[in-house]
Amino acid sequence: MLEVKNLHARSEETEILRGIDLNIAAGEVHAIMGPNGSGKSTLAHVLAGREDYEVTEGKVLYCGKDLLDMEIEERAAEGVFMAYQYPVEIPGVSNKYFLKAAINSIRKHHEQPLISTAKFLQLLKEKLEWLEMDKGMMERSVNEGFSGGEKKRNEILQMAMLEPKLAVLDETDSGLDIDALKIVADGVNRLRSPDRAILVVTHYQRLLNYIVPDRVHVLAGGKIVRSGDRTLALELEQNGYAFLGAAAASAV
Amino acid sequence: MTETSLFQQEYVRIREQQLIETPQWAETFRQEAMNRFLTKGLPTTKDEEWRFTNITPLLRHPFRLPGYDSVSDSEVKGLVDQAVLNDQYDLHVFVNGWYSERWSRSAEVDSAPVFVSLAESIRGKNDSVGQRLIDRATDQESAFVSLNSAFLGDGACIQIPENTKLSRPIHLVFVSTADEPIASYPRNLISVGRNSEASIIETHVGSVDRDYFSNSVTDVVLGESAELQHHKLQQEQTNALHVATMRVHQRANSSFQSHYFALGGSLSRNEIECVLNGEEIECTLNGLYMPSGKQLMDCRTKIDHAQPNCRSYELYKGILDDQAKGVFNGKIYVHPHAQKTNAMQSNQAILLSDDAIIDTKPQLEIYADDVRCTHGATVGELDEESLYYLRSRGIPRELARKILIFAFANDVVQGLSEPAVRKRLESLLLSDHGLPVL
Ligand SMILES: Nc1ncnc2c1ncn2[C@@H]1O[C@H](COP(=O)(O)OP(=O)(O)OP(=O)(O)O)[C@@H](O)[C@H]1O
Ligand SMILES: [Mg+2]
Numbered sequence: 001m002l003e004v005k006n007l008h009a010r011s012e013e014t015e016i017l018r019g020i021d022l023n024i025a026a027g028e029v030h031a032i033m034g035p036n037g038s039g040k041s042t043l044a045h046v047l048a049g050r051e052d053y054e055v056t057e058g059k060v061l062y063c064g065k066d067l068l069d070m071e072i073e074e075r076a077a078e079g080v081f082m083a084y085q086y087p088v089e090i091p092g093v094s095n096k097y098f099l100k101a102a103i104n105s106i107r108k109h110h111e112q113p114l115i116s117t118a119k120f121l122q123l124l125k126e127k128l129e130w131l132e133m134d135k136g137m138m139e140r141s142v143n144e145g146f147s148g149g150e151k152k153r154n155e156i157l158q159m160a161m162l163e164p165k166l167a168v169l170d171e172t173d174s175g176l177d178i179d180a181l182k183i184v185a186d187g188v189n190r191l192r193s194p195d196r197a198i199l200v201v202t203h204y205q206r207l208l209n210y211i212v213p214d215r216v217h218v219l220a221g222g223k224i225v226r227s228g229d230r231t232l233a234l235e236l237e238q239n240g241y242a243f244l245g246a247a248a249a250s251a252v
Numbered sequence: 253m254t255e256t257s258l259f260q261q262e263y264v265r266i267r268e269q270q271l272i273e274t275p276q277w278a279e280t281f282r283q284e285a286m287n288r289f290l291t292k293g294l295p296t297t298k299d300e301e302w303r304f305t306n307i308t309p310l311l312r313h314p315f316r317l318p319g320y321d322s323v324s325d326s327e328v329k330g331l332v333d334q335a336v337l338n339d340q341y342d343l344h345v346f347v348n349g350w351y352s353e354r355w356s357r358s359a360e361v362d363s364a365p366v367f368v369s370l371a372e373s374i375r376g377k378n379d380s381v382g383q384r385l386i387d388r389a390t391d392q393e394s395a396f397v398s399l400n401s402a403f404l405g406d407g408a409c410i411q412i413p414e415n416t417k418l419s420r421p422i423h424l425v426f427v428s429t430a431d432e433p434i435a436s437y438p439r440n441l442i443s444v445g446r447n448s449e450a451s452i453i454e455t456h457v458g459s460v461d462r463d464y465f466s467n468s469v470t471d472v473v474l475g476e477s478a479e480l481q482h483h484k485l486q487q488e489q490t491n492a493l494h495v496a497t498m499r500v501h502q503r504a505n506s507s508f509q510s511h512y513f514a515l516g517g518s519l520s521r522n523e524i525e526c527v528l529n530g531e532e533i534e535c536t537l538n539g540l541y542m543p544s545g546k547q548l549m550d551c552r553t554k555i556d557h558a559q560p561n562c563r564s565y566e567l568y569k570g571i572l573d574d575q576a577k578g579v580f581n582g583k584i585y586v587h588p589h590a591q592k593t594n595a596m597q598s599n600q601a602i603l604l605s606d607d608a609i610i611d612t613k614p615q616l617e618i619y620a621d622d623v624r625c626t627h628g629a630t631v632g633e634l635d636e637e638s639l640y641y642l643r644s645r646g647i648p649r650e651l652a653r654k655i656l657i658f659a660f661a662n663d664v665v666q667g668l669s670e671p672a673v674r675k676r677l678e679s680l681l682l683s684d685h686g687l688p689v690l
Contacts, residue, residue, distance in 0.1 A: 048644045076646035088641040092659030092666065101655060101688070102645040109646065141659075141666070142641075158645060 001026045001063055001197045002047075002166055008057035009046045016042045018222035019058070024166075024215075027194040031208055031233060032201045034219035035241050040201045041085050043219070044170045048082040049075050062166065076102075077109035079165030083155035083172050085201075090142040095154065098142050099124065099161050106162065127160040131187050148175035156187045167191070168199045173207040185210030205237040220244050255311045256293050260286065262435075263402055266317050274374050277382050278404060285389065285401030292395045301394075304579045304611045305521055305550045310493055315435035315465045317403060318348045323429055327459055328355065331427045335455040335487075338672035341423040342367065348428055349436030349466075350406050359420065367422060370407040370439055381409060384441060388471055388499070394523070396495045400437045400469040407439035407468075410452065414445035414475065421451040421481075421670055428458035428466060428492065438468040444506075446475035451670060452482050456516075458489040470498045474506040476530065482510045483673050488517035490545075497523045504530025504559075511668060513677060514541035514549045515684075521550040531561045539568040540664045542684075543576035543608075550579040557590040560620075564594070569664050570601035571657060572608035580612040582627070588619040597627040602634065602660055634660075654685045 004022040008015065016039045024030050032040055046053050047060065049072035060067040067075060090098070104114045115123075128135050131153050143151050152172050159167055169188065173181055188198065188211050200211060208216070208230060216232040217224045218241070225244065226232065263286055294311060295302040328347055332355050336343065344367055345355035351369035358367065373381040389401060408424050426438055444450050458464055466488065474480055488494045494517040502508055514520055526535050541549040555564045570578045580599045601610045614627040634656045642652035661681050668674040682689050 050640060050644075071649075072640065072643040073646055073648045073652075076644055082644060084641070088637050090638050090641065090656070090659055092662040093655055098642070098645070098655075101647055101651065102642075104688075105648060105651065106646040162645065 002199075003061040004058070005060070006058035007043075007046070007055065007060060009042060009053045009055045011053055015056070016053070016222055017046065020219075020222070020224055022217065022224060024197045024199060026197055028214045029192065029198045029200065029211060030215045030217065031213040032199065032217050032219050033203065033233065033236055035244070038219045039222040040219050041170055044082050044085075044168045044199075044201060047075075047080060047168055048072065073105065074109070076162075076164075077106045081159050081162055081164030081167045083152070083159060083167065083169040085170040085174075087143045087151040087155055089144045089146075091144045093142050094139055095142050096124070096138040099138075099158065102158070102162060123161065127157055130160060130190060131157050132183050133157060149177060149180050152176055153180065153184055156184050160187060160191065163191070165195065166197050166199070168201070170201045171203065172200070173202050173204060181207065182210060205233045208233045218244075255308050256290060258311070258314045259399060259402075260290060262314060262317060266403075275377055275382075277386070278374055281382070281386060281389070282402050282404050285398045285404070288389075288391060288393070289395055289398035289402055292398065294395055301552075304577070305519065305548060307493065307495070307519060307521070310519060311465065313433060315433045315463075317405075317437075318430050318434045323347055327429050328352075328427055331429065331457045331459065332425060335425040335427070335457050337423060337453065337455075337676055338421075341421045341453070341672070343423050343425065344369075344408060345425045345427060346406065346408075346436075346438060348430060348434055349426075349438055366410055366412050366418070368409045368411075370409050370441065371405060373409050374404075381441060384471070385439075394497065396467050397469050397497050400439060400467050400497075403435070403437040404439055405437060407441070410440070410442045410450075412444045412448045412450050414447055416445065416448040418448075418450045421453055423453045423455065426454070426456045426466065426468070428456075428464040428488070429462065430464065431462075433463040433465070435465040435467065438466070440468065440470040442470065442480070443473040444475060444478040444480050447477045448475070449479040450481070452480065453670070453673060454482070454484040455487065456485070456494065457487050458492050460489050461491060462489060463491045464489075465493045465495075467495045468497070470496070472498065472500040472508070474500070474502045474508055476503045477505040478503070479507045480509070481669060482508070483668070483670065484510070484512045484522075485673075485677070486512070486514045486516060486520055486522070488520065490516070490518060492517045494520040494522075496521070498525070500524070500526040500535075502526060502528050502530065502533045502535065505532045506530070507534040509536040510538065511664070511673075512537075512539040512551065514539070514543070514551065515680065517547065517549075519548045519550075521552070523552045523554075525554040525556070526564075527556045527558060528562045528564070529558045531559050533559070533562040535562070535564040537564070537566045537568075538664050538667070540570075540661055541568070541578055541580075542571045542661065543578055544573040546575050548577040548579075550581075552579075552581045552583075554583040554585070555595065557584070557586040557593045557595065559587075560589060560591045560593065562590070562593055564596070566597040567664065568599045569660060570599070570610060571604065571661055572601060572610055573604040575605070575607040577608070578610045580610070580629075581615065582613070583615040584617070584625060584627070586618040586620050586623055586625065590620050591622040593620060593623040593625065595623070595625040599629045600660075601629075601631045602657070603631060604657070651687075654687055658682060658685050658687055
C-alpha cells in the first residue's frame with residue numbers, strides 16, 4: 001500500500017530525511033522507533049503533505065499512485081491520515097462542525113452524497129463510545145483547552161470517523177494515562193483490517209503490547225538503520241539506542 | 253449650503269410644523285443642544301478623533317426626520333421578522349426612530365413595566381427622565397450627541413428597580429425604511445437598579461438600497477452590584493450611515509458586558525464610553541467588525557478607571573476584505589488613585605485583501621503606579637498551522653480558509669450567554685462565508 005523509496009527531505013535549514021526505504025502492505029502494522037530528533041515526525045508530515053518540507057530525492061507510492069504529487073487534502077481524501085504528535089488547537093470551530101466538514105469534503109471528493117445529520121450524529125455517538133469520550137467535548141472548539149491526553153484521544157476519534165486506509169500515528173501514546181492507552185489502542189485495533197495499513201511512531205514498547213506490529217523499524221539520523229519483528233522493540237526497551245553508537249552520531 | 257446648516261434647516265422645519273409637541277423643558281433642551289451642535293459643527297478629518305472616518309461629505313444632502321406615517325407594513329414586517337431572535341424575548345420595535353406598539357410585544361407582568369417609550373415619558377411629563385437628559389448634557393459631548401439631543405423624540409426608557417432579575421432579555425429593534433433619505437435619532441435611557449440583572453439586545457436593520465442616517469445615543473447607569481449584558485447587532489443596509497454613542501456609568505461592584513457586532517452599513521461609527529466609578533467593578537467590551545466592499549467600520553471605546561480595584565477586559569476582532577477600512581481606537585484612562593486596576597485590551601485583525609486597511613490605536617493613559625494594564629494589537633493572516641490541520645483532514649484549501657475566518661470571528665460569538673443571540677450570529681457568520689450550517 002505504501003512504498004517509500006530513498007526519500008530525502010529537508011527543511012529550509014537542514015536535511016532531515018536522508019534516504020528512507022519503507023514498504024507497508026495492506027493489513028500490516030509497522031512501528032517506527034528512534035531517538036528524539038531523528039526525523040520520525042518529519043516522515044509523518046512529509047507523507048501528509050506538509051509544505052514546510054522539500055522532498056529533494058526519492059519517491060512515495062501510495063496504492064500505486066505518486067503520493068508526493070497530491071495536494072494535502074487530496075491525500076486525506078484518498079485515505080491517508082496522520083494523528084499528530086502535537087494536535088493543533090482551533091478556537092472558534094467546534095469538533096462537531098470540523099468532523100462533519102471533513103467527512104463531507106471527503107465524500108465530495110469521491111462524488112458521494114453528503115452525510116445526513118442523523119447519520120453523522122449516530123456515527124459520532126458510536127465512535128465516542130469506543131473511545132469513552134464525553135459527547136460534550138464535540139461542542140467545544142477543536143482541541144482548545146483539551147488536556148494532552150484528550151487531544152490524543154481526539155485524534156483517534158477523527159481517525160475512527162474518517163476511516164482512512166493508511167493511518168500514521170505519531171506518538172499517540174505519549175500523554176495518555178494507563179487506562180486511556182488501552183482505550184485508544186482498542187480504538188486503533190478496531191480499525192485494523194486486511195485493507196488498512198497502520199504506521200505507529202512510538203518511544204515505548206508498552207503501546208506495542210496492545211497494538212502488535214508486524215515490523216519494527218529504527219529511525220536514526222534520518223535513515224532506517226534497523227528493522228525487525230516485534231522483538232526488536234523489546235530489545236530497544238532493554239538496551240536503548242546505544243547500539244547506534246558513533247554511526248548515529250555521525251549521521252545526525 | 254454646508255452640511256451643518258442642512259441639519260439646522262431640518263430642525264427649523266420640524267419645529268414649524270410641530271412634528272413633535274412637547275413640554276417646555278424638552279423644547280429648551282433641544283434648542284440648547286442645537287446651539288452646541290452649531291458651535292461645534294460636524295467633524296472633519298482634521299479632528300484627531302475623526303482622522304480616518306470622513307463622514308461629513310456623506311451628510312451633504314438633507315436627511316428628513318420622518319413622521320409616524322408613510323411606511324409600508326409589509327416592508328416593516330419583513331425587517332422585524334429578520335431581526336426577531338426568540339419568541340420569548342420582550343420585543344420593542346422602533347420604526348424610523350418612533351416607537352411602534354403595533355410591532356412590539358412583551359409578556360404580561362403584574363409589576364410596573366420596566367419599558368416605556370421615551371416619547372411617552374416626555375408626554376407623560378416624567379420629570380426624572382427630563383432631569384436625567386438635562387444633567388447629561390455638556391459642552392464636551394460630541395457633535396453627534398448634540399445632534400441627537402436636538403432631535404430628541406423617541407427611544408427606549410428601561411428602568412429596572414432594585415433587587416430585580418429580569419427573566420427574559422429585552423430586545424430593541426430599530427427599523428429604518430422610507431422612500432426618501434431619512435434620519436432617526438433614537439435616545440435610549442437604561443438604568444439597572446442596585447442588585448438587579450438584565451440582558452438587553454439592540455438590533456439595527458433597514459430596507460435595502462435606501463439612504464438613511466441613524467444617530468443613536470444610549471445612556472446607561474448601573475447601580476451597585478447591578479449586572480447588564482448588552483448586545484448590539486448592527487445590521488444596517490448597505491447605504492446606511494450609522495453613528496452610535498453609548499455612555500455607561502457604573503457604580504461599585506457592578507458588572508457590565510458589551511458585545512458589539514458590526515455587520516452592515518456603508519459607514520458605521522460606534523463609540524462606547526464607560527466610567528467605572530466605584531470599587532470592584534467589572535467591565536467587558538467585546539466586539540467584532542467585518543467590513544467588506546467599500547465599507548468603513550469605526551469602533552471606539554473608552555474605559556475610565558476612576559476608582560481602585562476594578563477590572564476591564566476588552567477584545568475586538570476585525571475581518572477586513574476587499575477595499576474595506578476598519579478603525580479601532582481603545583482608550584484606557586487610569587486615574588491617579590485608581591490603584592490595583594487590572595485592564596486588558598486586545599485588538600486582532602485579519603486582512604483578507606491587499607487593499608483592505610486597518611487603523612488600530614490603543615491609547616493608554618495611566619496615572620496610578622500599582623496597576624496591571626496590558627494591550628496588544630495584531631494584524632495578520634490566517635494561521636498556516638490550522639490551515640494545514642484542516643486540509644490534512646480532507647478539507648479543501650478554500651473551504652478551510654473560510655472555516656478559519658469563521659472561527660476567528662466565532663471566537664467572540666462563542667462566549668455569549670444568550671443562546672438565541674449566539675445561534676443567530678453563528679448562522680449569520682456561516683452563511684456570510686457560504687459555509688454549511690451544522
Ligand atoms: N520545519 C523545521 N525547520 C527546521 N528544523 C526542523 C523542522 N522540522 C523538524 N526539524 C528538525 O529536524 C529534526 C527531526 O525532527 P522530528 O520532529 O522529525 O524528530 P522526531 O524524530 O519526531 O523527534 P521526537 O522523538 O522528539 O518527536 C529535528 O532536529 C528538528 O529540530
Ligand atoms: Mg516527533
